[in-house]
Amino acid sequence: MGGHITRYIQSNHPDWDIHGISRSLPVWNFLPGHEQIAGAIEFHQGDLLNAARTRQLVKEIDPDFILHLAAFSSVGESWQKPVEAVLNNTNAFLNVVEAVRLNNCCCRIVSVGSSEEYGIVDPSQLPIHEDARPRPANPYAVARVSQENLAQIYMQGYHLDICSTRSFNHIGPGQRIQFVVSSIADQFAKIAVNRGRDSPVISIGNGSIVRDFIDIEDVIRAYDILFTNGKTGETYNICTGKGHSIADIVRIFSEMLDISVDIEQQNTLLRPIDNPILVGSYEKIHAHTGWEPHVSIEESLRKIYSYWFDQESAKI
Amino acid sequence: MGGHITRYIQSNHPDWDIHGISRSLPVWNFLPGHEQIAGAIEFHQGDLLNAARTRQLVKEIDPDFILHLAAFSSVGESWQKPVEAVLNNTNAFLNVVEAVRLNNCCCRIVSVGSSEEYGIVDPSQLPIHEDARPRPANPYAVARVSQENLAQIYMQGYHLDICSTRSFNHIGPGQRIQFVVSSIADQFAKIAVNRGRDSPVISIGNGSIVRDFIDIEDVIRAYDILFTNGKTGETYNICTGKGHSIADIVRIFSEMLDISVDIEQQNTLLRPIDNPILVGSYEKIHAHTGWEPHVSIEESLRKIYSYWFDQESAKI
Numbered sequence: 001m002g003g004h005i006t007r008y009i010q011s012n013h014p015d016w017d018i019h020g021i022s023r024s025l026p027v028w029n030f031l032p033g034h035e036q037i038a039g040a041i042e043f044h045q046g047d048l049l050n051a052a053r054t055r056q057l058v059k060e061i062d063p064d065f066i067l068h069l070a071a072f073s074s075v076g077e078s079w080q081k082p083v084e085a086v087l088n089n090t091n092a093f094l095n096v097v098e099a100v101r102l103n104n105c106c107c108r109i110v111s112v113g114s115s116e117e118y119g120i121v122d123p124s125q126l127p128i129h130e131d132a133r134p135r136p137a138n139p140y141a142v143a144r145v146s147q148e149n150l151a152q153i154y155m156q157g158y159h160l161d162i163c164s165t166r167s168f169n170h171i172g173p174g175q176r177i178q179f180v181v182s183s184i185a186d187q188f189a190k191i192a193v194n195r196g197r198d199s200p201v202i203s204i205g206n207g208s209i210v211r212d213f214i215d216i217e218d219v220i221r222a223y224d225i226l227f228t229n230g231k232t233g234e235t236y237n238i239c240t241g242k243g244h245s246i247a248d249i250v251r252i253f254s255e256m257l258d259i260s261v262d263i264e265q266q267n268t269l270l271r272p273i274d275n276p277i278l279v280g281s282y283e284k285i286h287a288h289t290g291w292e293p294h295v296s297i298e299e300s301l302r303k304i305y306s307y308w309f310d311q312e313s314a315k316i
Numbered sequence: 317m318g319g320h321i322t323r324y325i326q327s328n329h330p331d332w333d334i335h336g337i338s339r340s341l342p343v344w345n346f347l348p349g350h351e352q353i354a355g356a357i358e359f360h361q362g363d364l365l366n367a368a369r370t371r372q373l374v375k376e377i378d379p380d381f382i383l384h385l386a387a388f389s390s391v392g393e394s395w396q397k398p399v400e401a402v403l404n405n406t407n408a409f410l411n412v413v414e415a416v417r418l419n420n421c422c423c424r425i426v427s428v429g430s431s432e433e434y435g436i437v438d439p440s441q442l443p444i445h446e447d448a449r450p451r452p453a454n455p456y457a458v459a460r461v462s463q464e465n466l467a468q469i470y471m472q473g474y475h476l477d478i479c480s481t482r483s484f485n486h487i488g489p490g491q492r493i494q495f496v497v498s499s500i501a502d503q504f505a506k507i508a509v510n511r512g513r514d515s516p517v518i519s520i521g522n523g524s525i526v527r528d529f530i531d532i533e534d535v536i537r538a539y540d541i542l543f544t545n546g547k548t549g550e551t552y553n554i555c556t557g558k559g560h561s562i563a564d565i566v567r568i569f570s571e572m573l574d575i576s577v578d579i580e581q582q583n584t585l586l587r588p589i590d591n592p593i594l595v596g597s598y599e600k601i602h603a604h605t606g607w608e609p610h611v612s613i614e615e616s617l618r619k620i621y622s623y624w625f626d627q628e629s630a631k632i
Binding site for chain 2: 079082086087090091094095137138139142150153156158272
């Protein structure tokens, strides 16, 4: 996300000064022209779990806008490392808003949350709207609900200017293969590159679960529009309104690439609890800001495949 | 709470081994016979924010029951120190359940939560039942909701045996004067002890807010019954079903002690956001366990006054 949004701001707001805080210098070599993109942002080494350092950095930078992206964002990994998931979502965010409060900064914060906050949803509620009751069903989701609740408190009690999102599953080139669409695209790329050697099998977890996959470019446009047009204290779904099962994603890749595959369910990828279906409504953000998604699932998957094909080709 | 429950277990379960974990040796001199009570419990020095130490202690003790009382439990202070409120509620609890999970302990955990989790409640919902949607309205409440959500995840995803409570405002001798009933009782005790010297004025925050005050002895009986009769994964209100405003509490003390006072609102005690009224239903815990409250508000206030009168008398 950091690289993609830096590129976007560079193009669309060339007069902005862009600062980034991260534990270590990020590597954005999944983006064409990444050296030039990295040159457009001033990096500050810092761990958001270090409250004093975070406070000092926010004071130094004195931002007009904060986009809080730093997160432990894998549901699967959060079951393995629940403590890290809570620290690197809830506590990291808390240090950011606390730094803004204690430094008396006047800035708009866009706090990125997740569709996982909804948890197990009754099909009658789909597509889900923001007023649905959160029923978080994994450690990551609990941490995100807590973040959003804190955003409300900092807004109502301390008058910070925060917009929250519930961003649905975003996908794009460069996303790690711990995320399902990257994993599937990489497996297809491996098959294409080694055609004739590997057996055409795609390993996935639960193929029947349905998610609202949204292209990273659409997500970034939404965050940008929330900087200026989002309403203080509101929470917005960022989604496409369309659902695709994991098996669907495999099928779309298969047809697009004309590669027939078998699907193999890997039980180690199954989670203790999983939401069977999650599709959002973007009615609210559309009404407040005019935003709507532009990129089709096919177009998005094509970009992602292209990235992984280049990765796998380079290995030969 | 620690002292009161130790005394209760000592009397009611004389065959139990009682262990306590705390940062420093607690002082229970508000209890008659406190040396003997402290002698009944084996203390382990430990900070629940230290995950490794918590895991080691849970392994050593290998408990059958855990009553998780450790908390940063003042709503007012949580507005001053939101980070400490989150750490010492959510993160401390997380380290405890993680220690139980990683040590494969088979124990029943009673996770103490708060009525503050409900937040601002519509009067039509009163007395409030457990299925009401939590709308936490202060940093403390956010941390408690997060704790309860984590309890659900550890129960459903990792199969820990946890009962959660939403305990309403408990009151009892020894509670710090940061809590409103202690503060009022202490002010009355000062007036009684210094009669003729001080002007009879009671300082409070917002006198109109209504809470469901419950005596500590009733709370402890509820926790004890949940050890054995609570249902895994359930959340229980612990309350009296009766509401009293802060001004009511002043009036009851005033009549009980035959001391006329004026009420003075101290603006520094007001909170950025406050729940105007919060009264619970104890229907569910009664149905599942037979528990019901026994101590009247007058009886409870009398014990508390007596404690503070002794404190103030000793100063002369």
